[in-house]
Amino acid sequence: MIPSVKLPMLSAELLLAAAALAGCASPEPRYYTLAPGPAIDAGVAPIPVQSKEPLLIEVPPVRVPERLNRANLLLEDGNGALKVMEQDRWSAPLPDELRDALSQELQASLGAVDIYHQGVSRVAPMYRITVEVVRMDAGLGNRAAAIINWTVQRFPDRKLTSGQTQAELPTSGKVNSVVAAYQQIIVNTAGDIAAAIHTLPPLSQQQRTP
Numbered sequence: 001m002i003p004s005v006k007l008p009m010l011s012a013e014l015l016l017a018a019a020a021l022a023g024c025a026s027p028e029p030r031y032y033t034l035a036p037g038p039a040i041d042a043g044v045a046p047i048p049v050q051s052k053e054p055l056l057i058e059v060p061p062v063r064v065p066e067r068l069n070r071a072n073l074l075l076e077d078g079n080g081a082l083k084v085m086e087q088d089r090w091s092a093p094l095p096d097e098l099r100d101a102l103s104q105e106l107q108a109s110l111g112a113v114d115i116y117h118q119g120v121s122r123v124a125p126m127y128r129i130t131v132e133v134v135r136m137d138a139g140l141g142n143r144a145a146a147i148i149n150w151t152v153q154r155f156p157d158r159k160l161t162s163g164q165t166q167a168e169l170p171t172s173g174k175v176n177s178v179v180a181a182y183q184q185i186i187v188n189t190a191g192d193i194a195a196a197i198h199t200l201p202p203l204s205q206q207q208r209t210p
Helices: 009-022 096-111 175-199
Strands: 030-032 054-060 072-076 082-090 112-114 125-137 143-154 159-170
Touching: 030 125, 030 175, 054 159, 072 125, 072 175, 096 112, 096 125, 096 175, 125 175, 159 175
Parallel strands: 030 082, 054 112, 054 125
Antiparallel strands: 072 082, 125 143, 143 159
């Protein structure tokens, strides 16, 4: 004889199982960006046509310590250890986030165009800006700190200038405060680079001529 199954009881068991599976599901990751505003798609946007030639710059990828070369945020846990935040991630790997954010800030402050992704190999930039992160770490309810080295090379005369941006900003107990602190550090770095470019001695007419 085939045993009968009570349908109401079976439905209740299925509902309980579904609820248990839903409770075990991983939460959706949260994504953050260092860019201050809408991203400039340098791979698509053409160089604008102006009556005056735009200032052309080139911002290559930013070098970072290997531990930071990831998409997940890396935070100090307060005991001297580092914790990879599985649910808190950059919208791109950190080196790309840094490059894009610095590029946007420099284009805005200098009135320049970054030709790194333009695919215009026959066009030489006026300045190439290379950046290396020596240190960049943060802890919740503590501070975010960074040491960033940068070099500016002016191509017509191969003039070099370099500097270092150091910053330490307080953070609250929320990840958003760490992101905001890092964004401000990028603004500070771009400001230091732009100031260094403005203080370079002007080119002579002979140096301007190819």
